[in-house]
Structure formats: structure tokens, C-alpha cells
Amino acid sequence: MRKIFISILLIFTACTRLVSFPGGTPQASPVASTTFSVDIHPDGPRYVGDQISFEVFSPTLFETSQKTISISFAGKPLAEKSFEQHAIGQRKQATFPWVWNTSGLSAGDYTLNFALLPDGIRWEEKVTLRPASELPAAEKNAHWETTETTCCIIHTISGTDAANDITPLKEMVDAQAADVESRMGTHLTDKIPITFLPRTIGHGGFTSDAIYVTYMHKNYAGGTTLQVTHHEMVHWVDGKLGSAGFRPTILQEGLAVYLSNGHFKVEPIVPRGAAILELGWYIPLSKLADSFYFSQHETSYTEAAALISYMVKTYGWENFNSFYRDIHPAQDGSDAKALDNALQIHFSISLDTLEQNYLAFLRNQTGDNTAQTDMRLTVAFYDTVRRYQMKLDPSAYFLNAWLPDAPSMRQRGIVTDFLRHPDTGINRQIEALLVSGDANLRSGNYPLTEVYIRAANLLLDVYERIDSQTWRGKKSPVP
Numbered sequence: 001m002r003k004i005f006i007s008i009l010l011i012f013t014a015c016t017r018l019v020s021f022p023g024g025t026p027q028a029s030p031v032a033s034t035t036f037s038v039d040i041h042p043d044g045p046r047y048v049g050d051q052i053s054f055e056v057f058s059p060t061l062f063e064t065s066q067k068t069i070s071i072s073f074a075g076k077p078l079a080e081k082s083f084e085q086h087a088i089g090q091r092k093q094a095t096f097p098w099v100w101n102t103s104g105l106s107a108g109d110y111t112l113n114f115a116l117l118p119d120g121i122r123w124e125e126k127v128t129l130r131p132a133s134e135l136p137a138a139e140k141n142a143h144w145e146t147t148e149t150t151c152c153i154i155h156t157i158s159g160t161d162a163a164n165d166i167t168p169l170k171e172m173v174d175a176q177a178a179d180v181e182s183r184m185g186t187h188l189t190d191k192i193p194i195t196f197l198p199r200t201i202g203h204g205g206f207t208s209d210a211i212y213v214t215y216m217h218k219n220y221a222g223g224t225t226l227q228v229t230h231h232e233m234v235h236w237v238d239g240k241l242g243s244a245g246f247r248p249t250i251l252q253e254g255l256a257v258y259l260s261n262g263h264f265k266v267e268p269i270v271p272r273g274a275a276i277l278e279l280g281w282y283i284p285l286s287k288l289a290d291s292f293y294f295s296q297h298e299t300s301y302t303e304a305a306a307l308i309s310y311m312v313k314t315y316g317w318e319n320f321n322s323f324y325r326d327i328h329p330a331q332d333g334s335d336a337k338a339l340d341n342a343l344q345i346h347f348s349i350s351l352d353t354l355e356q357n358y359l360a361f362l363r364n365q366t367g368d369n370t371a372q373t374d375m376r377l378t379v380a381f382y383d384t385v386r387r388y389q390m391k392l393d394p395s396a397y398f399l400n401a402w403l404p405d406a407p408s409m410r411q412r413g414i415v416t417d418f419l420r421h422p423d424t425g426i427n428r429q430i431e432a433l434l435v436s437g438d439a440n441l442r443s444g445n446y447p448l449t450e451v452y453i454r455a456a457n458l459l460l461d462v463y464e465r466i467d468s469q470t471w472r473g474k475k476s477p478v479p
């Protein structure tokens, strides 16, 4: 279980990341609290038969070393866990996957007891279980299905859009894998495990020891399946090709975008890199290298991809690839320093010199108003997606996403963590606006794109004013 949470740290992808920015938009942060708090999974109503998970968050600055959280039910302990840093956001939490099996219980209200050990702080959480007979139709008899193609082993959940569209999806993954093999000059010997998720998580894709891609006819994080699949496959093959010891995130993600001809869609990478500079959003390379996932997401990925474009154009693919696969960790642990060392060895230049040359290259590009408008609205759209996730779909927010281990889910026959998500009226309204905004952005109708983005943010403003307190669950006593 924990393995996947950690490995996901490595490559979240086309991925997934951040809310904020070089220049000043609000930075995402772990839960800021003065009390312990608890998230309960799966999201939404719970039903008899659910296998329920808990995430317990410590108060800000609370010292958690040598401390554990214990959960018990009906006088019997369910599990005891220590605090660990979780996922990309490094949120400190105790994680309890599927510790409460509600099979055999009656519908009704239940109390679970939480305790911080050894201090003895204790509190309760209430969970309501609905009758299993009231399960949504899509969940009754839902089960995992697996099929193989030339390139891949595909996992889906029955009745979902992916399961219903499995024939074209099989053709799609084979075509994307063949393209990635061709562009990376290799041939896959192992089949790629791909799980198509019926739920938006992060920006729609990630790679760990397998590939996970959201596939929904209405994905509020954008209609990105083909592009994200290609991006994740680049990560997969990139990892298989290996390196001398260290592949900086800025180059891993830049390469995935560069070799996919775009981030969330096929798009002109260098003009978009120049647009970032013109918009005043350029992130200095040393800062970007050392805090990639904590810099503005779309700017980071595009700037990194344009850097790869520049380096390949300047030094040639073979020389770039030799450099990329011969980077060693720096003594101070800095990605920027590791890059600087390898640049000196392979190209006799410093990171500062590379940056000056790269900036001159970007300034020489002809101004592209469409690229600038598209880049600006892409950032605005995904900022809105992440704002929505943080407020109303927190399990999907990439820094702290709830990403249970899919092989374990298949082994245990669990589908609910990927099938349920918050589905209140305001969820449906904002998601519909985001789906429309994405469709207009893709078709180049920028004025209408802006209208939908503004409408979604207006609803989020209203939500924040009316109710900003209750979403994350009940608070425990202050220790």
C-alpha cells in the first residue's frame, strides 16, 4: 500500500501538480490546522459492505515522531499507524487503507474511536452507513476486468466509460506505445500495466509501477486521455531505459511533454515557451529544477519542454540523451546543482550559461498571439480545476490525492474508491462548467472559454462565502 504512495511521488505527471505560481498566486499547502482532522474514504455516501479507509492529519507544527494513531470500533482495535509524509504534498498523516470492513453490519450511524498514543488524546468520528440495497446502480455488481493488447495489460471497472469503450481504447494504447517506442528508439519487452480510472484524480494521469489514466466521457480536468496516455508511456519507457543515477524532475517532465508534442494536447511547444516569457511567468531554471512540482504546473511543464526542444535543437538528440542519462546526484541534494555538474561535463557550460542561451532562443521567437492566449487560458483553466479540487473534491487534488494501490484493490475486489466522488449539486454545476471550458479551449473559442472559467470561479467564490468549514470532516480536540 505504502509503496504506491511513495512511488507516486516520483512521477505524478501529465500530470498532476500544483496550484501556484512563480509570481504570486496562492501556494498550495498542507492542511493548516490546530487540531487533528480525519478524511474518510470512499467519498460520498457510505453503504453497508464498504471497506472504509481513514487519513488522520496532525495539527500544523505538531511533533508526531514516536507517536501513533489507533482506531477502534465497538471496543476492538482496527489498526494503529505512525505518521508519515504523504504523496507529493508531503502532508504529514497516518494512513489507514481499508481497515474497517462494514460487511455484516446493519444500516445506521456508527462511532469510531481515535486515539493518539502514547499521549492519550482521544476523539470520535461518526459514520453513517446506508443499506446495501441503496447502492447506486453503477456500483451494483461492478468488478474489475482485464484485457491484453500488443503493448499493454489494461484494467477497467465494469460498466464504466472505459469498459464500454474498450475496443477503441485497446487500439489507442497500442498506437501510442508504438509511437513512444519509435520516438525513444527502443522496443518494449514487458507489457505496460494500464488502469483506466472512472474518476478524475489530479490532472488525469500518473505513473508509478504502472500507468493510471482517467477515462471519462466528461472529465472535468479536460479531455486528455490520448495525450496523457502518451505522456505516461514516455515516463514508463524513460524509467526502463534508466540512467547513471539521477534523472531530474525538470527533465523527466520536460521530456514527456516534448516527446508527446504538448502537455494536455498537441500544441506548439517553443511558441508556448516564448509566450511564458512574454507573459512574465518565466521561472528561473535553478528554481524550477529544485521545486518543480511546487511551481505553477502548466508553466513548469511547458517551460521544461521548451528547454528540451532548445537543447535537442542545439546539441542534437544523441548528445542530449547521453547527457540526460549521465546525471549524478549532487552532494547537496539539489537538482539544479546536479544539472550544473552534468552540463559542465557534457557541454562545458554552466546552468546559468544554458539559461542565458535558452532565454536568447526564446526571445528570438516570433510573437505568437494565439500561443500566448492559449497558454494564459490553459493556466487559468487548470488553476480553476485545482481550486475546485481543493475545495470540493479534495481526494482528487494532486498534492494529497487519495490513490489506493490498484493491484490490492483488484485482489480484494474493491471498486468504490475509484467509483465514488463528491456529487452534490454544486459539484455537478462546477464540473459541467469546467467540461464546457475545456471543450471551448480545445476548439480555440477563447472568449467562451473565459466565460466558463469565470463562471466556475464565481460559483467557487459563493461556496467559500457560504461554507468553507465543513468539508474536511469533524475536528478533534486540541492536544
Ligand SMILES: [Zn+2]
Pocket (backbone or CB within 6 Å): 011, 012, 013, 014, 015, 231, 235, 253, 256
Ligand atoms: Zn509527467
